[in-house]
Amino acid sequence: MSEDKKVQKEGDQIEDNDENREVISDEIKKLQDENIELKDKWQRALADYQNLERRTQTEISQRVSEKTNNLLLNFLNIYEDFLRAENSLSKEKINTDGIQAVIKNMESLLSENNIKPIDAIGEIFDPQIHEAVSIVEDNSLDDGTITQEVSKGYISGKAILKPSKVIVSKKKN
Secondary structure, three states: OOHHHHHHHHHHHHHHHHHHHHHHHHHHHHHHHHHHHHHHHHHHHHHHHHHHHHHHHHHHHHHHHHHHHHHHHHHHHHHHHHHHHHHHHHHOOOOOHHHHHHHHHHHHHHHHOOEEEEOOOOOEOOOOOEEEEEEEEOOOOOOOEEEEEEEOEEEEOOEEEEOEEEEEEEOOO
């Protein structure tokens, strides 16, 4: 092979290598861009999933709390029925030992679940925890003082299960 052909062949290889490097460099750039795009999509999908998971947990907690409070409210109504029955039977001089035992068990259950009655008589009316059913005029008391409790209210932690139904004082004009 002549010297000229050898030089020409080497020159072709150099040109081929330069072209290959450009093609490879372009391919690497394209793959890097695609990698960045896929990583971005993956991070967005992960964030969406985490947000969905948080929302779902919050909704589940709210529903459980709502159902629990409804159950407790129904239980409180039954508890109050037992209190009224015990009071009525006591007035008739009928033995109420059995009912008192049931009431004591119910009160233990309420206490274990941190459910407390709302103190109302003598307090100032608070629309967050009281429901006014009547107003009486009384100059000896400040406006808004609760004079009588018609129905007991109950609170669980910070949640009002049942507001106290009360009669509130108002000064005469």
